[in-house]
Amino acid sequence: MRNPPNPTEPHLPAVAFLCTGNSCRSQMAEGWLRHLHGAHMRAFSAGTHPTSLNPLAVRAMAEVGVDISGHTSKSLDALPMDQVDMVVTVCGDAHDRCPVVPGKRVIHHGFDDPPRLAVDARGDDEAMPHYRRVRDEIRDFVQKDVPALLRA
Numbered sequence: 001m002r003n004p005p006n007p008t009e010p011h012l013p014a015v016a017f018l019c020t021g022n023s024c025r026s027q028m029a030e031g032w033l034r035h036l037h038g039a040h041m042r043a044f045s046a047g048t049h050p051t052s053l054n055p056l057a058v059r060a061m062a063e064v065g066v067d068i069s070g071h072t073s074k075s076l077d078a079l080p081m082d083q084v085d086m087v088v089t090v091c092g093d094a095h096d097r098c099p100v101v102p103g104k105r106v107i108h109h110g111f112d113d114p115p116r117l118a119v120d121a122r123g124d125d126e127a128m129p130h131y132r133r134v135r136d137e138i139r140d141f142v143q144k145d146v147p148a149l150l151r152a
Contacts, residue, residue: 013150014042016084019091022047022073024057025111026090028135031061031068032142041150044084046076048093054115056124060131064139076101086150090138107149109141 017029026045033043050073061068086105091113114134118127 012040012042013085014044014083015146015150016044016046016076016079016081016087018046018048018076018087018089020048020093021051022075023051024054024114024131025134025138027053027057027068027071027073028061028138029088029090029142030071031066032139033146035066036139036143037147041147042083044079045071046074046079048076050075056114056118056127056131057135059124060114060128060135063132064135088146088149105149109145111137111141 015033017026017033019026022045026047030043030045033041037043052073053068053071058069081101081104084101084104086107087101089106089108090111092110111134112130114127114131117130117134121127121130
């Protein structure tokens with residue numbers, strides 16, 4: 001059971017990142033927002049069809065000092081949507097299937113799917129460049145664009 005919001009505490013803007021499986025891109029985005037803006041914003045992530053946390057996403061984030069190993073895949077209804085200010089869909093499928101979220105701003109910024117890009121990779125080491133590229137693209141978006149979108 002969640003504690004009710006404390007009216008004497010200032011409201012920190014909250015962003016929920018949504019993808020299909022909540023296994024890779026949305027998890028990376030949540031990790032980056034917590035890492036880069038955690039003192040000023042709150043981050044959540046969810047999937048339209050949650051699966052499990054992708055170990056190569058965990059590895060890619062660990063390489064840059066961001067630990068998402070404790071994250072779990074969850075559905076949108078598991079999030080405290082009453083506290084979320086903006087939903088960001090990070091894949092086309094989630095954007096197409098995004099449920100109506102009354103009173104919430106929904107933004108789409110799609111990123112390539114590392115597992116799909118790495119489908120022909122022969123082993124993790126060959127797959128990692130795809131994860132790193134998308135990880136860095138997500139970092140740039142979260143670092144520069146998310147704060148501006150929240151202010152707009």
